[in-house]
Amino acid sequence: MELRTSAGRGFAFPASGSRGTAPSPRLLSRHPADLEPIDAVHCLLILPTRSCCRRSRFSTLMTTAYNTGTPDLVDFNWDALGFQLIPTDFMYLMRCSSDGVFTKGELVPYGPIELNPAAAVLNYGQGLLEGLRAHRKEDGSILLFRPHENALRMRIGADRLCMPAPSVEQFVEAVKLTVLANKRWVPPTGKGSLYIRPQLIGSGAILGVAPAPQYTFIVFVCPVGHYFKDGLSPISLLTEEEYHRAAPGGTGDIKTIGNYASVVSAQRRAKEKGHSDVLYLDSVHNKFVEEVSSCNIFMVKDNVISTPLLTGTILPGITRKSVIGIAQSLGFQVEECNITIDELLGADEVFCTGTAVVLSPVGSITYRERKVEYGKSQEAGVVSQQLYAAFTAIQKGLVEDSIGWTLQLN
Numbered sequence: 001m002e003l004r005t006s007a008g009r010g011f012a013f014p015a016s017g018s019r020g021t022a023p024s025p026r027l028l029s030r031h032p033a034d035l036e037p038i039d040a041v042h043c044l045l046i047l048p049t050r051s052c053c054r055r056s057r058f059s060t061l062m063t064t065a066y067n068t069g070t071p072d073l074v075d076f077n078w079d080a081l082g083f084q085l086i087p088t089d090f091m092y093l094m095r096c097s098s099d100g101v102f103t104k105g106e107l108v109p110y111g112p113i114e115l116n117p118a119a120a121v122l123n124y125g126q127g128l129l130e131g132l133r134a135h136r137k138e139d140g141s142i143l144l145f146r147p148h149e150n151a152l153r154m155r156i157g158a159d160r161l162c163m164p165a166p167s168v169e170q171f172v173e174a175v176k177l178t179v180l181a182n183k184r185w186v187p188p189t190g191k192g193s194l195y196i197r198p199q200l201i202g203s204g205a206i207l208g209v210a211p212a213p214q215y216t217f218i219v220f221v222c223p224v225g226h227y228f229k230d231g232l233s234p235i236s237l238l239t240e241e242e243y244h245r246a247a248p249g250g251t252g253d254i255k256t257i258g259n260y261a262s263v264v265s266a267q268r269r270a271k272e273k274g275h276s277d278v279l280y281l282d283s284v285h286n287k288f289v290e291e292v293s294s295c296n297i298f299m300v301k302d303n304v305i306s307t308p309l310l311t312g313t314i315l316p317g318i319t320r321k322s323v324i325g326i327a328q329s330l331g332f333q334v335e336e337c338n339i340t341i342d343e344l345l346g347a348d349e350v351f352c353t354g355t356a357v358v359l360s361p362v363g364s365i366t367y368r369e370r371k372v373e374y375g376k377s378q379e380a381g382v383v384s385q386q387l388y389a390a391f392t393a394i395q396k397g398l399v400e401d402s403i404g405w406t407l408q409l410n
């Protein structure tokens with residue numbers, strides 16, 4: 001794999017990101033969710049045709065943006081982007097019954113969906129999520145990063161939860177359509193990216209514990225900046241021994257919604273103590289490192305990179321897999337193995353990977369009242385800086401993508 005990057009030059013640590021109240025965008029037009037139903041229908045009807053003589057200001061704008069790919073941008077304070085929900089224009093919906101065939105997906109204005117209170121997802125957590133990113137290049141085109149991998153991972157998770165899933169082609173097409181329909185929300189180059197959230201839910205009503213009779217696939221998007229409130233500054237992790245994220249034979253290795261509900265309590269406790277997030281240990285020995293609430297973990301010791309082996313309780317992250325590939329192509333030895341908490345505490349560098357967190361250096365880990373700090377030496381963070389630079393260069397289209405990880409939308 002050929003990589004021409006500025007690897008090794010280090011992170012550019014920007015000013016702190018923001019995760020507070022979402023800054024309110026000054027829209028160039030009315031938001032679809034604010035339209036009267038008749039307007040919304042009108043807008044959807046005219047989207048594909050561009051031939052209606054009674055267009056609203058909104059629909060004219062969206063028709064232009066959607067059909068011609070005009071790189072119009074929302075008038076928005078992009079510098080204030082953090083990782084918080086900002087409603088965009090459109091979402092994608094596709095349903096199927098228990099026959100397992102998804103058909104007739106469509107873009108609809110972003111907004112609430114109607115669910116029966118007996119929906120399987122509400123009662124029994126039959127749901128999956130995915131996360132991927134789109135970046136705007138200088139030439140106005142948009143790059144998706146490895147969408148096929150998300151589609152495949154959703155299919156594996158769906159199989160585990162007895163859900164039918166969209167085909168890889170349907171998934172990727174839905175993602176493309178949703179991103180293009182919301183193109184004006186893709187942040188300008190260097191200001192962030194568009195986070196894409198596909199979901200698959202058991203939307204059909206059922207009383208007993210069983211697979212739902214109907215499923216809905218949804219894709220919505222949101223412009224985002226950095227995940228952690230201090231941007232790319234090294235994060236502080238608190239090791240959790242009481243709660244576990246996953247157990248052998250459970251669902252830790254799929255992206256099911258319940259995996260995230262179960263981490264918020266420990267996460268809140270860690271944040272109250274001033275930490276950025278929680279580091280989980282295995283549930284059998286309380287000794288082996290697993291992952292952080294929403295990302296995978298890596299360590300570097302004597303220039304060897306290691307990350308916990310995927311044994312069924314750890315999410316097979318797409319960023320994790322990509323970073324392993326990049327590290328190997330840069331000549332690093334990479335080991336997927338069991339890592340004890342003591343080994344992690346003795347590492348030269350530690351970093352986390354994930355779609356949301358990208359590649360975040362870890363500044364400290366606290367374990368049983370002992371706080372170990374990383375990055376004190378002169379060589380601090382060199383490996384993670386090199387990997388971050390190489391990874392984001394591909395994601396953002398700054399280097400030639402000779403391995404075909406990115407998908408360009410024009």
Ligand code: COI
Nearest residue numbers: 131132294354355356357
């Ligand atoms: C992602 O990295 O995309 C995730 O799904 C994590 C998310 C729960 C914030």
